[in-house]
Amino acid sequence: MSTPTEVSEPSTPDGRAARPAGAPVIKARRVRRLSKSDKVILGFMIGLPTLIQLLFVWIPTLLSVFLSFTRWNGLALSDIRAAGFANFSYVFNDSPAFWPAVQHNILWLVFLAVIATPLGLLLAVLLDQQIKGSKIYQSVFFVPVMLSLALVGIIWQLFYQKDNGLLNFLLGTAGTPEAVDWFGDPSVNIWAALVAATWRHAGYVMILYLAGLKGVDASLKEAASLDGANARQTFFRIVFPAMAPINIVIVVITIIESLRAFDVVWVINKGTNGLELISALVITYLIGEGQSIGIGSAFAVILLVISLVPITIYLSRTFRKEKF
């Protein structure tokens, strides 16, 4: 940062390759030192966004780690007491909600990965063909993506209600003792919530894959087709591998979405009674009775550590071609 320079020559490999072969060999990067006023400008352009990013994203994240090793009621800063690993020990051994939450987060991930994401891919593949009304179908599947997850929760609440919801009418159980309270019954509500989440996730995946499929070189598909490959072979052996960059993005999005899952369960019952999630536990301990900031932060740190896995995969894939 101390000696910023300006790139006045394309630094991308493509840019260099584009130079005529006969061109005189010059240094790939002709750089000049920035003037004093440019340095000030650059400092402002980098400094202001970085300050915001550090102050409101990274410092709070580090503070979460710090607070997870303390005992604090959230009142005065002077009340903070060191607690060692007591919070983590409580979370792993004594917290009644932690292991159910872990199971639900895993279930959330598996359900999105096995049902919602492949469904989105299937829709994208079907709609990528030149079929009549492709745009109309796309619009239909895309509508839930525009809705907030909180609203998704409410809309499905109306659908799932015990006595007046459409689902129980369709099953013929509405008003009878067999009627299921889909969002209330702890043995089924996680599945009901997952269906609602799928409704939104599949459309999102579809849009990303539609863009990815358009980017696959059509001649690849033709060549495979000419060689006698059927549609399925062409897709699994040629098209799907060719979409590797998008596949990584989708994998990362699916994992991160399942860790971030919060809004739907919070709208339903604040993440209790069958809908425990790690993210919801953080907030329960923050705003709940008898604030236990340390325990809430321990949940946050567990969430952070798990999230770092997909984040690292994504970043190393994305930035591995860049020069450091």
Added chain:
Amino acid sequence: MSTSTRTRTGKSQQAVGHGLSRPHYGTHIFLIVMSIMWLIPLGWALFTALRPKADTDKYGYFSLGGAFNFDNFVTAWTQGGFPQYFMNSLIITVPTIILVLWMSSMMAFAVSRVSWKFNISMLILFTAGNLLPPQVLATPLFEMFKLTQLPYWFSDSGSLLNTYISVIIANTAFQIGFCTFVLSNYMKALSADLTEAALVDGAGLWRQYASIIMPLCKPAVAALATLELIFIYNDYFWPLLFIQSGDRLPVTTAINNLQGTFLSNYNLLAAGAMITVIPTLIIYLVLQKQFVAGLTLGSSKG
């Protein structure tokens, strides 16, 4: 499959052996069934919203009897306090989008058009920040805002809690990373000759940013603005965390309270939900292309 032939001429279509005219009956049946299933939850909410409570009580929710009108929408609008909530959404959304695009475009310019020691590391830091679950930083951010002392004429809580600013700050900080990533990819793809000429003219960095690069980024900025509009409007979490006064909540967070306000009046609740959908549907119809472009911009550079 017709996909494999669509860019070919008629001649090669014959060579491949499939025509464009293949009807895809099976595909259509599948897609129609899926579309109906996809529309049912929203359709049911709309159907419920259009019927007076008295009629659904009399005939049952699963019936066609009785009147259909917009009375519930009118009642929900006034009783639910929607004008205030929409105003709050606007107060939070507009400054956030402007701040996010301003900050992220400067940062993106600095990392993609100027070479300095830590530019890639900084870009990674920004990108990673956006990928964290917000709950990871929620507790310290809440405490930081609570401990910020502010004069009472400025904030009636004496701190940043219960202010629009808290939500604007959190959303801005969280969204900058994503927009910086997308914009830096976009700016990197612009030819270096553009700023070269400006350099020869002796134009400073700010002029390169404001007069040369930013005008060329209009498509990306428009796509991101649309995407952020939806993201911020749909944000449920930050207002839930920071705002305690019900009358300061934006629409998306406030609808949750309607479940209490419209206690067991599902017709009104459905109408409230539909009112909340309307702005998104308008944006969808008007700016669909921008929105989709924004979504895919972020993933195309894998």
